[in-house]
Amino acid sequence: MATTMLKGNLVNLAGRTVNVGDKAPKVIVTGKDLSDVTIGGCSDSAQLVVVVPSLDTPVCASETRKFNEKASSIAGCKTVVVSMDLPFAMGRFCSTEGIENLTVASDFRNKDFANNYGVLVADGALRGVTCRAIFVIGKDGNVCYKEIVPEITAEPNYDAALEAATTAAK
Numbered sequence: 001m002a003t004t005m006l007k008g009n010l011v012n013l014a015g016r017t018v019n020v021g022d023k024a025p026k027v028i029v030t031g032k033d034l035s036d037v038t039i040g041g042c043s044d045s046a047q048l049v050v051v052v053p054s055l056d057t058p059v060c061a062s063e064t065r066k067f068n069e070k071a072s073s074i075a076g077c078k079t080v081v082v083s084m085d086l087p088f089a090m091g092r093f094c095s096t097e098g099i100e101n102l103t104v105a106s107d108f109r110n111k112d113f114a115n116n117y118g119v120l121v122a123d124g125a126l127r128g129v130t131c132r133a134i135f136v137i138g139k140d141g142n143v144c145y146k147e148i149v150p151e152i153t154a155e156p157n158y159d160a161a162l163e164a165a166t167t168a169a170k
Contacts, residue, residue: 002017002118004149004151005152006124006126006153011121011122011124011126011131013121013122013148014118015115015116015119016115016118018117018135020143020144020146021142021143024039024137024141025040025041026038026040026141027039027116027117029106029109030087030107031087031103032090032091032094034087037103037105039080039137043137045076045139045169046137046165047079048079048162048165049080049082049135049137050079050080050082050156051081051082051130051131051132051133051135052081053130054083054084054085055089059153059155060083061093063155064081064099066158067079067081067102068099068101071165072101077165077168077169079101080102080103081102082105082107082113083104083130084108084111085104085106085108086106087106113130114130117133121152133147133156136168145160145161145165
């Protein structure tokens with residue numbers, strides 16, 4: 001079972017582990033407007049999938065703002081931020097924060113994304129939400145970059161994720 005940390009305490013992650021080189025499972029999550037958003041599988045664009053516990057925390061909000069700004073310049077790459085937030089809260093967040101260059105999506109309905117990508121927090125205070133992670137999926141549907149952030153309260157390696165997304169989009 002994969003693990004991460006929350007404020008120094010070990011946290012187990014549930015679900016199927018997906019690694020670099022694996023086919024990215026195709027799942028449907030819910031957009032802020034209640035539309036279906038597909039993640040994974042083959043696509044005409046690379047996919048930068050940013051996984052956060054909740055947009056309603058300072059670290060997640062900061063991370064989303066940074067990817068909104070930086071990932072928008074990567075031609076041929078679609079960026080999706082996935083959390084367990086309700087779509088209505090995601091919509092408010094995007095309006096308030098000016099998030100327009102990426103898609104926000106919720107896995108609240110059945111946790112298909114979290115379970116298929118192995119990012120569901122299985123125990124501890126955040127049990128039932130997603131950990132902090134990044135996946136880059138190439139146009140061929142294969143995972144070409146993965147980061148499970150070692151400490152949920154820390155930010156990811158932006159440079160490595162953006163570099164992987166840039167390479168995958170070519």
